[in-house]
Amino acid sequence: xxxxxxxxxxxxxxxxxxxxxxxxxxxxxxxxxxxxxxxxxxxxxxxxxxxxxxxxxxxxxxxxxxxxxxxxxxxxxxxxxxxxxxxxxxxxxxxxxxxxxxxxxxxxxxxxxxxxxxxxxxxxxxxxxxxxxxxxxxxxxxxxxxxxxxxxxxxxxxxxxxxxxxxxxxxxxxxxxxxxxxxxxxxxxxxxxxxxxxxxxxxxxxxxxxxxxxxxxxxxxxxxxxxxxxxxxxxxxxxxxxxxxxxxxxxxxxxxxxxxxxxxxxxxxxxxxxxxxxxxxxxxxxxxxxxxxxxxxxxxxxxxxxxxxxxxxxxxxxxxxxxxxxxxxxxxxxxxxxxxxxxxxxxxxxxxxxxxxxxxxxxxxxxxxxxxxxxxxxxxxxxxxxxxxxxxxxxxxxxxxxxxxxxxxxxxxxxxxxxxxxxxxxxxxxxxxxxxxxxxxxxxxxxxxxxxxxxxxxxxxxxxxxxxxxxxxxxxxxxxxxxxxxxxxxxxxxxxxxxxxxxxxxxxxxxxxxxxxxxxxxxxxxxxxxxxxxxxxxxxxxxxxxxxxxxxxxxxxxxxxxxxxxxxxxxxxxxxxxxxxxxxxxxxxxxxxxxxxxxxxxxxxxxxxxxxxxxxxxxxxxxxxxxxxxxxxxxxxxxxxxxxxxxxxxxxxxxxxxxxxxxxxxxxxxxxxxxxxxxxxxxxxxxxxxxxxxxxxxxxxxxx
Numbered sequence: 001x002x003x004x005x006x007x008x009x010x011x012x013x014x015x016x017x018x019x020x021x022x023x024x025x026x027x028x029x030x031x032x033x034x035x036x037x038x039x040x041x042x043x044x045x046x047x048x049x050x051x052x053x054x055x056x057x058x059x060x061x062x063x064x065x066x067x068x069x070x071x072x073x074x075x076x077x078x079x080x081x082x083x084x085x086x087x088x089x090x091x092x093x094x095x096x097x098x099x100x101x102x103x104x105x106x107x108x109x110x111x112x113x114x115x116x117x118x119x120x121x122x123x124x125x126x127x128x129x130x131x132x133x134x135x136x137x138x139x140x141x142x143x144x145x146x147x148x149x150x151x152x153x154x155x156x157x158x159x160x161x162x163x164x165x166x167x168x169x170x171x172x173x174x175x176x177x178x179x180x181x182x183x184x185x186x187x188x189x190x191x192x193x194x195x196x197x198x199x200x201x202x203x204x205x206x207x208x209x210x211x212x213x214x215x216x217x218x219x220x221x222x223x224x225x226x227x228x229x230x231x232x233x234x235x236x237x238x239x240x241x242x243x244x245x246x247x248x249x250x251x252x253x254x255x256x257x258x259x260x261x262x263x264x265x266x267x268x269x270x271x272x273x274x275x276x277x278x279x280x281x282x283x284x285x286x287x288x289x290x291x292x293x294x295x296x297x298x299x300x301x302x303x304x305x306x307x308x309x310x311x312x313x314x315x316x317x318x319x320x321x322x323x324x325x326x327x328x329x330x331x332x333x334x335x336x337x338x339x340x341x342x343x344x345x346x347x348x349x350x351x352x353x354x355x356x357x358x359x360x361x362x363x364x365x366x367x368x369x370x371x372x373x374x375x376x377x378x379x380x381x382x383x384x385x386x387x388x389x390x391x392x393x394x395x396x397x398x399x400x401x402x403x404x405x406x407x408x409x410x411x412x413x414x415x416x417x418x419x420x421x422x423x424x425x426x427x428x429x430x431x432x433x434x435x436x437x438x439x440x441x442x443x444x445x446x447x448x449x450x451x452x453x454x455x456x457x458x459x460x461x462x463x464x465x466x467x468x469x470x471x472x473x474x475x476x477x478x479x480x481x482x483x484x485x486x487x488x489x490x491x492x493x494x495x496x497x498x499x500x501x502x503x504x505x506x507x508x509x510x511x512x513x514x515x516x517x518x519x520x521x522x523x524x525x526x527x528x529x530x531x532x533x534x535x536x537x538x539x540x541x542x543x544x545x546x547x548x549x550x551x552x553x554x555x556x557x558x559x560x561x562x563x564x565x566x567x568x569x570x571x572x573x574x575x576x577x578x579x580x581x582x583x584x585x586x587x588x589x590x591x592x593x594x595x596x597x598x599x600x601x602x603x604x605x606x607x608x609x610x611x612x613x614x615x616x617x618x619x620x621x622x623x624x625x626x627x628x629x630x631x632x633x634x635x636x637x638x639x640x641x642x643x644x645x646x647x648x649x650x651x652x653x654x655x656x657x658x659x660x661x662x663x664x665x666x667x668x669x670x671x672x673x674x675x676x677x678x679x680x681x682x683x684x685x686x687x688x689x690x691x692x693x694x695x696x697x698x699x700x701x702x703x704x
Contacts, residue, residue: 036160038149045146045703048072048139054698055686058660058669061696063689065242067132068139071256074239075143076702081669082235082253082662086144087156089231089254093117093170095309096158098321102312106321111185112173113307114325114332116349121169124351129168133354137164140256146703170254171354174232176277176347179380179398180567184278188334188341202446202565202635204477204500204617205269205384206485207392212440214492216646220386221500222260222269224250225619227634228657234638236656238687247361248652248685250638257357264650264687265364266387267642271444273382273396274567276469277346279403279422281330281415285340293328293340294416303327330415342415344422346399347379366391366435373397374428382444388644394442396432396449396470399425403467426465434459441485445617446565447471447478454486475565476615479506484617497641501680502617505541509615510564511557512541514573518556521574528581528591535592543613543620545596552591554613555580555598561614562621587628601678602631603658604671608678612636618680632657641682653682 050073053061060077064070079086091097095112097105112118125134141162148155148162202225210216227233234250239258249261260270284294292299305325310318326333330342352375359372366387373383378397385393401422403409413420432449434442439455448471450459464470483506484499485491491499505511515536523530532552539549556577563570584591588598596609599622610632612618622630642652657677661667676683686692 036149036152036155038152041142041145041149041161042703044142045072048142048703050076050143050702052077052698052700052702053692053696054660055692055695056697057672057683058667058697059236059238059686060660061238061240061686061689061692063240067241067243067245068135070239070241070245071136071139072143072146073702074237074251074256075140075145076147077143077237078235078251078253079144079147081660081664081667083144083147083151083154084663085229085231085233085253087159089170089252090159090162090166091156092231093166093173093254098309098311099158099318100156100312106309106311107189109309110307110323111182113305113309114334115173115176116327116332117169117173120172120349120351121165125165125168128351128355130355133358134164136256136358137167137354140164140167143702167255168351168354171257171357172347172351174252175350175353175379176345178272179274179277179346181278181343181345181347183567184280184343184345185334188280188336188343202475202477202615202619203269203271203382204443204445204481204619205271205382205394206443206481206496206500207269207384207386207394207441208485208491208496209392209436209440210390210646212489212491214490217493218386218388218390218392218644219491219493219496220262220267220269220384220640220642221496222249222262222267222638222640222642223500224260224270224637225621225635226637228632228637229662233662234656235662236638236654236660238685240689244362245358246687248654248687249640257354258361259357261640262642262650262652263361263363264388266366266369266385267640267652268360268369268386269384271382271384271446273380273398273444273446273449274471275380275396275398275400276409277380277398277400279330279344279401279409279413281328281342281344281413281420283328283333283340283342283415293333295329296416296418300329302333328415329418329421341412344401345379346401350377350379350399352377365389366393376425376428382449384442384444386642386644388648388650390644391436392440392442393435394433394444394449394452396444398431398468400431400465400468402426402465405466409467409469426468430463430465432459432464432468432470439486443478443481443485445475445477445481447474451478451482454482473564474508476505476509476511477617477619479508480504480617493643497682500617500639500641501611503543503611503613505543505553505616507541509541510561511553511615514557514560515539515553517573518577528585529577531591532577532581543595543599543611543616543618545594545599545609545611547595548592550595550613551584551588551593551598552580554595555583558614565615583624583628598629600629600631601674603674604665606671606674606678608675610678611680636677639682640685650687652685652687654685655682 050064050069062073095109098109204223206221238248240246247258249258307323328342331344333342356375356377363369380398383395402424437453437457543550601608601610612620619635621634623633637657640654659669659673661669
């Protein structure tokens with residue numbers, strides 16, 4: 001679906017910056033960093049009692065008598081390891097990144113205001129977020145503030161002080177982009193810019209019940225695919241408070257909530273789902289009725305404000321840009337050269353997500369966890385659940401709108417009909433979900449929710465709400481679940497882990513289909529094509545580092561597979577094949593170098609061959625380098641294997657793609673998990689304080 005204009009948002013902003021546009025713009029100089037008075041932050045830190053214990057891998061284990069003590073310690077420890085990313089996340093959510101990064105951040109700053117992030121936070125923070133959760137968010141912010149006060153040279157101008165509202169705003173702003181809201185706005189505002197080169201945000205989640213295990217254990221795989229770096233890259237921590245907040249798992253910069261992992265009794269994995277959670281409406285306007293749009297035969301005034309943000313132009317020069325903000329009854333509205341469009345989207349004006357995150361973090365059993373999910377504050381994301389009682393389940397979560405029957409909800413809708421407005425939210429019990437199936441197996445690998453198990457209990461469309469716009473795709477990883485886990489009716493701990501590191505493409509995969517197409521090409525007079533066909537025909541569809549067919553196949557298929565995963569139009573095959581041939585001949589002198597020569601893991605002093613590839617269960621996405629190699633930059637990142645034995649005893653293992661010190665190159669934990677990660681090995685999660693005996697390298701109490 002194309003929703004594009006001849007001039008994009010950034011192009012319009014650039015015109016404003018360079019020639020003034022329709023508004024006056026002011027110049028400001030940012031010459032000196034702000035001075036920081038540490039006294040108030042040091043004083044506030046005295047209100048908290050947090051103990052941070054670093055294990056041999058630098059993973060912080062944070063404990064305290066109260067939830068707020070632990071949140072404060074988490075903010076401090078997180079800052080020690082990733083302060084620059086936290087700062088970037090906060091400034092992005094505030095809509096002020098243009099002051100630092102210039103034009104490249106302007107669209108994000110504009111969207112912060114268009115989506116009313118801070119309007120909603122200021123209006124609803126005390127009303128919609130409960131006092132306990134607000135206190136936790138403020139404590140996390142106070143931990144960051146303390147670190148910043150102690151390290152003023154690292155603090156960007158305008159950052160301090162952070163507050164709990166910054167945490168809330170980050171949650172509000174980030175959530176809808178996981179199901180693709182950013183691409184909806186981009187398709188309206190910007191001309192075609194080619195395929196998205198960022199690694200797809202994917203993931204795997206698997207849970208098996210005791211009946212499916214050789215030893216009666218319940219097992220859970222937590223396996224999110226995220227970028228290796230940045231604002232949605234994982235950070236690992238273990239938290240334990242005297243008020244029952246005891247968790248281990250993955251966190252995002254700028255937030256104290258565990259997004260997936262486990263507590264003592266239960267755990268969950270998260271995977272990205274991309275149902276249709278946004279609708280675009282073409283509004284009817286008339287130059288004779290400026291500032292109005294037509295609805296049910298009547299002219300209605302837009303809600304209107306002016307966005308103001310400062311853009312770094314050169315050196316210390318900041319240029320203040322002003323641009324109209326419009327809203328209709330549908331939601332935010334955008335003026336383009338081909339019309340005015342409004343967007344309704346899941347997560348709009350939703351501020352209560354922190355309440356739900358804390359509720360699932362603290363849930364003690366399936367009943368409490370499901371009650372927390374029934375709050376329905378999270379815009380999207382699949383959940384794969386398991387617990388010590390042997391329950392397993394799958395939920396394709398989302399704020400699915402109730403839409404009018406008899407309407408084609410694909411494409412752009414007429415904006416002059418109020419009967420096409422959303423009429424509430426589909427009830428929790430009508431969402432796609434599957435609990436304790438006969439097979440004893442549930443999974444998701446970014447595939448259709450209608451295939452979530454290998455037994456007769458798959459979700460039936462007739463039991464769901466109407467017009468959900470569910471995904472219909474199957475990824476290679478989903479096919480491989482059915483060809484590995486699903487074919488094994490009694491899975492041991494070793495097999496559960498081995499299947500996770502599966503390196504193969506299914507015969508049903510997109511890549512296998514592309515190879516079949518290549519083999520039909522006429523290679524007469526084209527020795528390179530003939531050789532490529534020979535290599536691809538013989539390839540076993542595996543991505544082990546010594547494999548001599550994987551490089552050609554993966555390089556050929558990567559742009560097409562990436563477009564498919566991102567929901568973009570598929571590029572043609574033949575240019576992709578020719579580009580792969582040229583890349584391999586130019587840089588390796590042959591079309592069949594070993595995959596490990598091409599596919600590399602690079603971090604600090606490490607430069608290692610790595611198994612895996614795009615959309616295999618051992619997911620590795622690489623960025624092409626000048627020497628023709630790929631440097632892994634996304635896919636498998638933070639991984640956990642969690643199990644409860646038949647007596648309910650918990651054990652878990654994990655691995656991070658780098659180490660705890662995500663930005664500190666001088667730290668021993670900058671890349672100390674890298675070799676284990678490359679070798680597809682894990683380390684124990686030291687969940688209980690007793691497990692830390694003899695395993696800690698540093699213990700301290702921030703602010704004391």
